[in-house]
Amino acid sequence: MTEKSKRINRAAKIGAAGAVGISAVLAAAKWAYGYAFKPDRAKTCNPYQLIGKQSENYKDDIFQSIEKLEKLPCEWVHTRSQEGFKLAGRYYHQQDGAPLMIFFHGYKSPALRDFCGGFWIYREQGYNILVVDQRAHGRSEGKALTMGIKERYDCVKWVEFAVDRFGSDIRILLGGISMGAATVMMAAELLQDCQNVKGILADCGYSTVEGVMKQTIRQMKLPVEPSWRLLKLGAKIYGGFDLSESSAVESLRNSRFPVVFIHGQADERVPAEMTEENVAAAAAERIVTFMVPEAEHGMSYYIDRKGYYDTVLPFIKELLEDGMQK
Numbered sequence: 293m294t295e296k297s298k299r300i301n302r303a304a305k306i307g308a309a310g311a312v313g314i315s316a317v318l319a320a321a322k323w324a325y326g327y328a329f330k331p332d333r334a335k336t337c338n339p340y341q342l343i344g345k346q347s348e349n350y351k352d353d354i355f356q357s358i359e360k361l362e363k364l365p366c367e368w369v370h371t372r373s374q375e376g377f378k379l380a381g382r383y384y385h386q387q388d389g390a391p392l393m394i395f396f397h398g399y400k401s402p403a404l405r406d407f408c409g410g411f412w413i414y415r416e417q418g419y420n421i422l423v424v425d426q427r428a429h430g431r432s433e434g435k436a437l438t439m440g441i442k443e444r445y446d447c448v449k450w451v452e453f454a455v456d457r458f459g460s461d462i463r464i465l466l467g468g469i470s471m472g473a474a475t476v477m478m479a480a481e482l483l484q485d486c487q488n489v490k491g492i493l494a495d496c497g498y499s500t501v502e503g504v505m506k507q508t509i510r511q512m513k514l515p516v517e518p519s520w521r522l523l524k525l526g527a528k529i530y531g532g533f534d535l536s537e538s539s540a541v542e543s544l545r546n547s548r549f550p551v552v553f554i555h556g557q558a559d560e561r562v563p564a565e566m567t568e569e570n571v572a573a574a575a576a577e578r579i580v581t582f583m584v585p586e587a588e589h590g591m592s593y594y595i596d597r598k599g600y601y602d603t604v605l606p607f608i609k610e611l612l613e614d615g616m617q618k
Contacts, residue, residue: 317522318529324519325526328505329436331428332400339404346588353594357408371453373427373434373446380431381424381450386415391463391612394422394450398470398590399437403430406469409593413605419612424450426472438533439501440474447479455488463612464488469590470562473497477540477570480547491611493604495554496590498562499569500539507563541573550578552607556587556595580607
């Protein structure tokens with residue numbers, strides 16, 4: 293074999309090895325994408341699930357609230373995402389002209405479970421309530437969830453729906469838990485010109501997608517940086533979205549909306565430090581924080597209901613009722 297032939301042979305082997313390596317990376321990225329972002333319809337349509345050990349202590353209370361909420365009459369309403377996905381939500385009407393709260397649930401979570409507790413506080417105030425199924429959850433269409441990246445535009449669509457349906461003077465508060473909280477915070481800068489939105493309620497929302505996903509990767513005891521790169525690559529190639537395109541902290545820096553931040557300091561899924569980052573970034577003049585030392589993820593309402601009533605509710609009432617005719 294000539295020297296030229298040897299060089300060609302070596303180059304071919306290197307090329308083949310490179311192709312195998314690229315194929316392996318793409319396959320791993322596709323698996324990561326499917327694992328993290330593909331919908332789980334069976335799970336998100338079943339509200340009778342618990343998250344974490346702490347919720348077991350409140351199982352009867354949670355399930356009774358879900359059962360009560362399931363029996364409450366509602367109207368299924370719909371809007372469409374930018375891509376044309378049909379998005380669904382449960383609308384609970386109480387009185388014409390009342391303020392509207394729009395709730396966004398968490399990652400791969402059923403909407404009724406996430407809001408079965410706090411829902412009743414705001415119903416007692418006479419507010420109308422819209423509990424949406426986020427894209428790729430429940431009855432809403434969608435090929436993948438995107439950690440708030442695409443959902444923030446869906447939030448805008450729901451606000452537009454509300455204004456079209458209830459009139460230009462409708463007063464809206466956007467509320468969310470976990471990924472839902474990140475969704476409404478990311479949507480804040482997109483809604484700056486909307487006078488209907490009066491504020492945001494963010495319960496255990498993460499500051500950045502990268503931060504919360506790396507937190508999960510650590511808990512799974514996987515190599516953090518390589519796993520994060522695979523997730524980001526998979527999202528980009530197979531889902532068409534960039535996980536670093538937006539974040540709660542960046543949006544809050546450009547937002548005027550008042551915010552009530554809620555977080556359990558025993559939260560291991562979304563560490564309370566992330567809400568501290570969001571608070572530090574927020575440019576709004578009016579901010580309230582409600583931190584519950586013993587509460588795990590999404591459990592602040594159950595652990596300290598009195599604190600919720602004393603701290604969160606008055607702020608929400610002020611935002612939604614200030615200047616209204618009594």
